[in-house]
Amino acid sequence: MAIGSTIHTFAVQLADMDRGVYDDLTLRVARHPSETDAYMVTRLLAYCLEYAEGIAFGEGISSTEEPAVIVRDMTGSILAWVEVGAPDAERLHHGSRLAERVVVYTHRDPAKVVAPWAGKRIHNVEAIEVRSFDPGFIDQAVALLERRSTVTLTVTEAQLYLDLNGTTLSSAVHTRPAV
Known part of the structure; x- marks a missing residue:
């Protein structure tokens, strides 16, 4: 019998002062058995840091048609294609051709990503951003993870303050071009 996804529930208070986004969210995140906790936490942070009307989690880690997080307008057009981890060049090329904006959030060393x-063909590669966090930040957050978690996420001047289940962590949100 195959192992199913594990559902995590996050009660999120979001205050992104850099973008003027303030909201309370209840997110149910399905963690696929092949997905690491670090990937899931990065996916959650990507969702919150990209939060906008029309945002949704993609179909899952095994989907080739959608990214981890996607933002669509009311017509269904893709505004943002948000990858997590270390996507290959082909996925970025595909997403960049479909979306107005492509961004990659990674819990890994961005230089290695x-x-x-x-040298690979990636449509509009110069516009793709790669975002990462301070070394060890994601691992610290993973250690605090529960199936039901309370999250307060504050962003100001590219500095992220994360209160996860009563413990506060912080990290810069590092942004670099894909090339």
């Missing part, structure tokens, strides 16, 4: 893309 972008290295395999060198």
Whole structure:
């Protein structure tokens, strides 16, 4: 019998002062058995940091048709294609052709994430952003993870303050180009 996804519930208070986004969210996040906790936490942070009308989690880690997080307008057009982890050049090329904006959030070393893309064909690669966090930040957050978690996420001047189940962590949100 196959193991199913594990559902995590997050009660999120979001205050992104850099973008003027303030909201209370209840997110049910399905963690696929092949997905690491670090990937899931990065996916949650990507969702919150990209939060806008029309945002949704993609179909899942095994989907080739959608990214981890996607933002659509009311007509269904893709505004933002948000990858998590270390996507390959082909996925970025595909997403960049469909969306107005592409961003990658990674819990890995961003230099190692972008290295395999060198010399590969990626549509509009100069506009793709890669975002990462301070070393160890995601691992610290993973250690605090529960099936039902309370989250307060504050962003100001590219500094992220994360209160996860009563413990506060902080990290810069590092942004670099894909090339």
